[in-house]
Amino acid sequence: MTAIEGTFLVTNADDASATLRNVADSQVLTLSGNPGIEAGEVVEGTVEPEPPMEVTYTLTEVAERRTIPVETVDLAPTAQTTEIAADQAPGELTTVERAGEGEVHVLTVPDDETAEAAADVVEDEATLSRAARLGVDRVEVRTTDGVVSVRYLPD
Template identity: 55%
Template sequence: MTEDESKEGTFLVTAADDETAVLKDVEDGQVHTLASNPGVERYDAVEGVVSPDPPMNVTWQLVEVNSRRSLSIDQSSESPTTMARDVASEQPVGELTRRERAGIGEIHVVTVPEETTEQAVSDVLDDEEGLLSRAARLGVNRVEIRSSPGVVVVRYMP
């Protein structure tokens, strides 16, 4: 690899300690293990440039940081909005509808069998990396999960 093989993109920090960090490109899923940690923390979204570490090009360096933000996932006790409930009422069980949020972000409305709503919420929350990768791609900082019987709503918000 050469310096020309540097890669610019948006990365999710999937692991970090004092010595190293692991970045995942949120567009193509490529994983980049950094030779040293430049100060990032797990579940940060980093927009920047990584470059292979000579001479073996096995590890990477984060050579440029254009922006860095912390991402979070929260389960809200609030009910889904009227709009989300209306979307859910018009779709069959097992369907997913994506809508743009007013401003920045997206809302995903999933209909599930009423008796499995809690399990569906748990399953969504278990996919931290997937939720945060999408948040990083969308340029938002926060993922909020709301539910009511038969409806799970994932809100990607600034």
């Protein structure tokens, strides 16, 4: 096997090891040791398989380490988001590219499930993985009755 260079989400970390997920292809890689990374961090770098079995990896190069905040903000969804949501049935999702970097996801849900849906988005590892894949710096979740807007934003 050869070295893998990419962007990785640290999904689990303890004193003895760490688990990474490549955000490009979702490949899960177990590190045989923990070089000081923490769960929830995004690491851009290189991992190499350890001989002879090549089932565990070593993080051999770190180009960047960062965290991407994912939080609910006390702002209403934008007018564009509200217009998109008006044309959607509950349970539907629309993805809109932002001018410049990032994207916006518009999710419609039953009115009484809005807060729970927003909390699920904030806690979902997939939200953080997508943010890392998009190369954004933060994720902002906005809500109004029946609408959850997930904004993947540059700094």
